[in-house]
Amino acid sequence: MRLPDLIRLTTSSFLAYRMRSFLTALGIAIGITAVILLTSIGEGLHQFVLSEFSQFGTNLIAIQPGKTQTQGGNAGIFGSVRTISLEDAEALRHLPNVEYVNPSVTGNAELRANGKTRRTTVIGAGHNLPQVLSSRMQSGSFLPDDDPTQARAQVVLGAKVRQELFAGQNPLGSYLRIGGQRYRVIGVMEPKGQMLGFDMDDTVFIPAARALELFNRPGLMEIQLSYKASADLNSVTRAITARLKDRHGREDFTLIPQEKALEVLGSVLDVITFAVGALGGISLLVGGVGILTIMTMAVSERTAEIGLLRALGARENQVLTLFLGEAMLLSALGGLAGLALGVGIAQGLHLFIPALPVHTPWLFAVLAELSAVSIGLAAGVIPARRAARLDPVDALRTE
Incomplete structure (x- = not known):
């Protein structure tokens, strides 16, 4: 056939x-x-x-208080003998292969400006947050590199907060109240959008030291650290662990590399x-x-x-x-x-x-x-x- x-x-x-x-x-x-x-x-x-998850970059390590236990979950600030502090963040800046470090505290507070009131997320941060989280300014500048113990009352607005409180106006140089305290607006962030339901634009950024006072917290919620792309992740995590163990006397913290989390x-x-x-x-x-x-x-x-x-x-x-x-x-x-x-x-x-x-x-x-x-x-x-x-x-x- x-x-x-x-x-x-x-x-x-x-x-x-x-x-x-x-x-x-x-x-x-x-x-x-x-x-x-x-x-x-x-x-x-x-x-x-x-x-x-990767919009903030992949060369990131989050450092949280409390040691993760074998039963799962993070012990957090209540399971730690010593919280992580602004001084810990400063100590990490000088490690090899570390590029930027950002101390972070997050809470919720009421904002008042131009006769308007809005309750939103307040993030206490350091001056390196834009570099660590790959964010950019729309106008003005981000928080200055002040002495953490003498941080000035300055605030940077998210894009949505700026629109809600200062629609049609240039907010730079204006004042708003956060939790009853008066802050001067020095910058506005570019729109970032939402991340898994969290609206990054509906936030304001103030110095981490002032956020600790505002929320009456004994220590930071997290330290975000970016390292060089050419660096070996294991070497960086070992250096971080050694530095913090020297300061705390024990390993009462948890490192969460973004790269491993993404994998x-x-x-x-x-x-x-x-x-x-x-x-x-x-x-x-x-x-x-x-x-x-x-x-x-x-x-x-x-x-x-x-x-x-x-x-x-x-x-x-x-x-x-x-x-x-x-x-x-x-x-x-x-x-x-x-x-x-x-x-x-x-x-x-x-x-x-x-x-x-x-x-x-x-x-x-x-x-x-x-x-x-x-x-x-x-x-x-x-x-x-x-x-x-x-x-x-x-x-x-x-x-």
Whole structure:
């Protein structure tokens, strides 16, 4: 049997049984659509979460009070013999490979300006916060490099706070009250957006020493430290640990490298993406059962045709190839239709719901198509072998 004859015989069955072929391919198409749609949403979520966490850079280490215990969770400031302090932050500035250090205290307070009142997040920070968290100024300047114990009453506004309290005005040089204390506005931050529900623009920044007084806290909530991109993370963490242990007498603090956190988060999100893709893959198995059923029926209906082919000299492997080709072609066409449908639905969702992160991973798309063809091949093996082993004389008698 020549190759053109094999192709013609394979495709002729689709034309003879159009509805049956369509419904068989539809089962595979629905499975591929489910895989593409779910993995597109999963991968979009993956990229969105990683971008949210990495927008402040990856060469970061957060230092928190309290030693993480084996039962999980951070002991925090209440489980620590000694809190981390402004002096600790200053001591870390002089370590090798350390670029910038930012002491951080966060709380909530009421702001008053121009007869308006707004309750928002107040962040106590150092003068290096823009460098540590990759932030930029829209106007004015950030907090100056003052003596921590003599910090001036100055404030930098987030973009939303500036709009709410000083709409249509230049706030630089104006005054506002934070928790009853008077602060002078020296700068406005560029819009940063939200990070996992936390609005970075609805904040104000004051010196960390004044935030400790405002919130009546004995120590910092966190020290954020950025290090050189060329530096070895383990060397940096060892130097930090040694310096703080010298100051505290014990390891009563926790280091959280952003790089390690992103690696763990990426691994978790990879598993989630794979899991949702596997759920969609169940539909592919259902489609494979459909191909198995249809091909079994096709062998029964075309027994006489098989007998005639064998009588005319077709070998067993040629009949086997004929039916396997039909099964693979059905699954391949269904897979291509599913790819187009899945990508179309995913992009349509993103078009109508822009906030929904959608990204089609083409590796998954290729694997889904290969899986569809493989399932078609596997589902067609049993019917094809049955057809190839039919006795030509017995097959012709069914006519």
